[in-house]
Amino acid sequence: DVVMTQSPLSLPVTLGQPASISCRSSQSLVHSDGNTYLNWFQQRPGQSPRRLISKVSNRDSGVPDRFSGSESGTDFTLKISRVEAEDVGVYYCMQGTHWPRTFGQGTKVEIK
Amino acid sequence: EVQLLESGGGLVQPGGSLRLSCAASGFTFSNYAMNWVRQAPGKGLEWVSTVGNTDATTYFADSVKGRFTISRDNSKNTLYLQMNSLRAEDTAVYYCVRGASGMDVWGQGTTVTVSS
Numbered sequence: 001d002v003v004m005t006q007s008p009l010s011l012p013v014t015l016g017q018p019a020s021i022s023c024r025s026s027q028s029l030v031h032s033d034g035n036t037y038l039n040w041f042q043q044r045p046g047q048s049p050r051r052l053i054s055k056v057s058n059r060d061s062g063v064p065d066r067f068s069g070s071e072s073g074t075d076f077t078l079k080i081s082r083v084e085a086e087d088v089g090v091y092y093c094m095q096g097t098h099w100p101r102t103f104g105q106g107t108k109v110e111i112k
Numbered sequence: 113e114v115q116l117l118e119s120g121g122g123l124v125q126p127g128g129s130l131r132l133s134c135a136a137s138g139f140t141f142s143n144y145a146m147n148w149v150r151q152a153p154g155k156g157l158e159w160v161s162t163v164g165n166t167d168a169t170t171y172f173a174d175s176v177k178g179r180f181t182i183s184r185d186n187s188k189n190t191l192y193l194q195m196n197s198l199r200a201e202d203t204a205v206y207y208c209v210r211g212a213s214g215m216d217v218w219g220q221g222t223t224v225t226v227s228s
Contacts (some may be wrong), residue, residue, distance in 0.1 A: 037213040041157075048207060048218045050156065060216065061161050092157055096213030101147075101159040 002026050002095050006104035012112045019080040021107045023093035028074060030097070037096035040069055040078045043060060043106075044089040052091075053078065114138035114217050116208045121222030128198050134191040134208030142186040147216035148193045150204035151221075157217055158204075161193065162212050167187075184201075198226045 003026040013019045029036045040053040051060050053069040056076065066081040080087055088111060093104040120132040132148070148160040161182040162171045170182050181194040192206055203226050211215040 010227075031213075035213075039214060048220055050218065052127050054216065056215045058227045062162050078190070079132075090156075090179075093153065094157070096215065101162070101212075101215075103159065106156045 001100055002029070002102050004093055004095055004102050004104040006091075006093060006107050009105060009107055011107055011109045013080075013083045013109060014112050015085065016082050019083050019087075019090055019109060021078045021093075021109075023076040023078070023104050025074045025076070025095055027098075029095050035097075036071065036072060038069075038071065038076050039092065039094045040067075040093045042087075042089050043092065044086075047089075049092065066084045080109075083109070083111070114210075116210065116217060116219035118206065118208045118219045118222035121206065121224045123225045123227065124198055125228050126199060126226055128226070129196045130192070130198065130210075130225045132193040132224070134193075134194070134205055134212075134219060136208075138193065139210075139217075141184075142212050143190040146184060146191045147209040147212065148182065148191075148213060149209050149215070149218075150202075150224075151207070151209045152201075155204075160206070163191070164212070173184060180220045195224070198224075200226050202226050 005024045007022045038056045043049040052063050056071045057069040068079050070077050076110040090106045115137045117135045147162045163182045179197045183192045205221040207221045208219040209215045
């Protein structure tokens with residue numbers, strides 16, 4: 001199975017400051033179709049998960065442009081340029097290339 | 113509006129069975145693979161199962177293989193998860209999710225509690 005390792009697991013941030021979450025996969029996520037199916041999800045307290053980013057860096061409709069995704073080999077990063085109060089929650093990476101699908105452990109973002 | 117609405121959760125004894133349903137609306141259901149993803153209390157997300165858009169292809173997590181069955185009725189725009197031989201560790205919120213690789217739309221979840 002592909003292991004997705006997130007860090008940090010807890011991320012206290014100051015409002016208006018940047019934040020960065022790392023996700024490392026245990027093997028390449030490049031699919032035979034040429035796409036890299038690495039997704040990022042946000043789960044606010046008491047809510048269902050919501051996809052923010054697909055295929056490494058494609059923001060979903062309605063997602064603020066302060067969220068961005070990038071990659072370097074098997075290392076993936078979610079960045080929030082300026083954290084707002086509504087960004088509090090748990091963030092998960094997930095690979096959709098290999099079976100079984102696997103998620104990272106989650107990173108809890110909270111305001112200092 | 114694209115929507116997924118799960119139902120069928122509840123309290124069941126260990127060894128018992130339960131069938132979850134997910135009613136889809138707002139999109140062409142038969143064009144999409146569909147998934148079940150679960151979240152145990154206070155824990156992270158765990159993929160459970162996927163069915164292809166025509167019901168011909170299915171995948172299961174090792175933790176549920178042989179006990180759970182996934183199916184769909186494209187004429188009713190509905191996804192199902194038949195859960196047998198339930199264990200305490202199956203206790204979780206079960207989410208219905210659209211899309212095999214992207215998982216772009218999630219339902220609100222239905223809670224399954226396995227306890228005597």
